[in-house]
Every structure is written in structure tokens, then in C-alpha cells.
Amino acid sequence: MKSNICIPRILPGNEPKSKIILMYGVLAAIATIMLFPLFWLISTSFKSPTEEIFQFPPQLLPSQPTFENFIKVWQTNPFATYLFNSTLVAFLTVGLNLLFCSLGAYPLARLDFRGKNIIFTSIVSTIMIPFQIVMIPLYILTVQLGLRNSYLGIIFPGIASAFGIFLLRQAFQGVPKELEEAARMDGCSELGIWWFVMLPAIRPALVTLAIFVFIGSWSDFLWPLIVVDRPEYYTLPLGVATLAGTFVLDWRLIAAGSVISMAPILLLFLIVQQYIVPTETGSGVKG
Numbered sequence: 001m002k003s004n005i006c007i008p009r010i011l012p013g014n015e016p017k018s019k020i021i022l023m024y025g026v027l028a029a030i031a032t033i034m035l036f037p038l039f040w041l042i043s044t045s046f047k048s049p050t051e052e053i054f055q056f057p058p059q060l061l062p063s064q065p066t067f068e069n070f071i072k073v074w075q076t077n078p079f080a081t082y083l084f085n086s087t088l089v090a091f092l093t094v095g096l097n098l099l100f101c102s103l104g105a106y107p108l109a110r111l112d113f114r115g116k117n118i119i120f121t122s123i124v125s126t127i128m129i130p131f132q133i134v135m136i137p138l139y140i141l142t143v144q145l146g147l148r149n150s151y152l153g154i155i156f157p158g159i160a161s162a163f164g165i166f167l168l169r170q171a172f173q174g175v176p177k178e179l180e181e182a183a184r185m186d187g188c189s190e191l192g193i194w195w196f197v198m199l200p201a202i203r204p205a206l207v208t209l210a211i212f213v214f215i216g217s218w219s220d221f222l223w224p225l226i227v228v229d230r231p232e233y234y235t236l237p238l239g240v241a242t243l244a245g246t247f248v249l250d251w252r253l254i255a256a257g258s259v260i261s262m263a264p265i266l267l268l269f270l271i272v273q274q275y276i277v278p279t280e281t282g283s284g285v286k287g
Contacts, residue, residue: 045069045255053251069256073243079260081232082239086218087264089151089235093158093217094210101164101209106194108165109172110180120169126162131222139226153227154235158217164209171205172198207272218265236261 040060044053046069047062073079107113108120138157147153175198183193199206221237228234234242240257 041255042259044252045259047252049252069252070260073253073256073260077239077243077257078231078234079236079239079257082234082236083260083264085151085233086235086237086261089154090214090217092151093155094213096155096159097161097164097213098206098210100160102168102194102199102206104160105165105168105172106198109169110175110198111190120165123162124166127166131157135223135226142227148227149230149233151233154224154233155217157223158213158220161213164213167209168202168205171202175201211269211272214268215265218261 043060043062046065046067047053047059048064048066048068052059104123108116142148142153142156145156147156179197179201180193183197188196218235219237220235221241224233224235224238225241228238240254240261243254243257
């Protein structure tokens with residue numbers, strides 16, 4: 001005998017209108033607070049020399065927007081070199097990180113061998129070690145390898161990461177076993193399975209890791225400051241830091257340099273955000 005008792009449920013479209021308005025109001029307020037420093041930075045970069053930055057009440061929008069600050073920063077500093085260095089370092093770091101992390105994560109996720117869990121636990125436990133602790137040993141090793149004042153020296157600490165291995169291992173474990181078995185039946189080697197089957201199946205995880213690594217490499221200031229002392233190898237964070245001495249704390253020019261260094265990251269996110277979506281890796285498996 002079926003029961004006719006109905007259990008009321010609150011569906012996503014049935015919330016009270018006042019509750020929805022309050023929720024969006026709170027979210028809008030949080031977003032405004034988070035974005036205000038970015039807005040102030042961009043606004044300052046377009047202000048003219050006649051405008052007072054620290055006046056009260058503060059002037060949120062420039063009364064006479066100008067590109068003079070960007071032109072002066074670009075012409076008086078080798079920002080083209082800084083941009084090239086940051087781009088080269090970031091893309092090489094991303095490529096090497098994806099390669100080595102995926103090669104390390106695949107056997108930990110799909111192969112069975114003695115000590116696998118111990119190795120994985122040891123790798124993940126290094127995430128808790130602050131970079132400042134390993135910074136000096138890394139610097140000594142970099143100098144001994146003759147990598148100081150070189151692109152490879154800047155890239156060296158970022159060619160692999162425990163977080164990347166952890167992320168890709170979890171993604172590899174979500175790939176259906178049938179895909180792997182079908183590739184083996186077709187005579188594919190383990191390296192071929194990794195390249196032709198596994199990597200395409202975890203593309204969203206690879207894109208996510210690439211974005212994290214790119215942002216970390218692009219905005220890294222401490223390690224390039226330690227390992228590089230020749231201006232021809234400066235990255236954008238180091239180049240922006242030099243503006244404080246070059247222009248005696250002219251905040252308009254410093255803000256313009258900061259916007260130049262920040263723009264590629266925003267552009268990258270707009271380009272690749274469509275790929276950061278969950279995909280059904282089992283869609284290629286027929287029942």
C-alpha cells in the first residue's frame with residue numbers, strides 16, 4: 001500500500017524573493033570589497049600628474065584619464081624584456097610541471113607496486129613544508145649546478161610540485177578502467193596509454209594545474225630576487241619593484257607598471273576559463 005504523505009521540499013526556484021535579494025546583496029558587497037583594491041589600482045594608473053592621489057575624500061575615477069603613465073613606464077624601463085622573461089619562464093614552468101607531474105601521478109594512480117602508498121604519502125606531506133625552509137638548500141644547489149642568473153635557474157624549483165602530483169593522481173583515478181584495458185588489448189604500451197588515453201581524459205585537471213602554475217610562476221617575486229641579479233633576466237615582479245626607486249614613489253607610474261604585469265594573467269583566464277569544466281571521462285565507454 002503506497003503512502004500518500006507528501007514531504008515538502010524547498011526547490012532552488014521556490015525560495016522567498018526577499019531571501020534571494022538578501023543573498024545577492026551580500027555576495028555583491030563581498031565582491032565589491034574584494035575588487036576595490038584592483039579598481040583603485042587601475043584608476044590610479046590612468047590619473048594625470050595634476051590629480052592628487054591621497055586627497056580626501058578620495059577621487060575614485062580620474063577626471064582626466066591619460067595613457068601617459070603607461071607610455072612613460074614602457075619607454076623609461078625595459079618592460080619588453082621583463083615581459084619576455086616572465087612569459088618564457090611561465091610557459092616553460094607550466095610545460096615541465098605538467099610533464100613531470102603527470103608522469104609521476106600516473107603510476108601512483110593506475111599501477112600496482114610495493115610502497116606506492118608510502119611514496120604518495122611522502123610526496124603529499126611535503127606540501128606542508130614552507131618554501132622559506134627549502135629556499136637556502138635550493139639556492140645552494142642552483143649555484144652548484146651553475147644555474148644562477150639564467151632562465152633555467154628561475155624555473156628550477158617549479159619543474160614539479162607535490163600539489164600537481166596529488167591533483168593529477170586524483171584525476172587519473174577517476175578515469176574508467178575500461179579505457180585502459182581497451183588500449184592494452186590494442187597493444188598500447190604503458191607510455192602510450194598515458195599519452196593517448198589518460199592525458200586527454202583528464203584535460204580539465206591539466207588546465208586547472210596549468211593555471212595555478214602559471215599564476216604562481218608569473219607572480220613569483222622571492223625566488224627570482226634571490227637567484228637573479230642581472231637586469232636582463234628580471235621578470236615583471238622584479239621590474240615593477242625597481243619602479244619605486246626609479247620614480248621616487250610616483251604611485252601613478254608604479255600602478256601603471258602593476259597593471260601591465262597583471263593584464264596577461266587576466267587575459268589568460270578569460271581565454272582558458274571555458275576549459276575549466278567537469279567532463280564525463282566515462283562517455284567513451286559503451287555498456
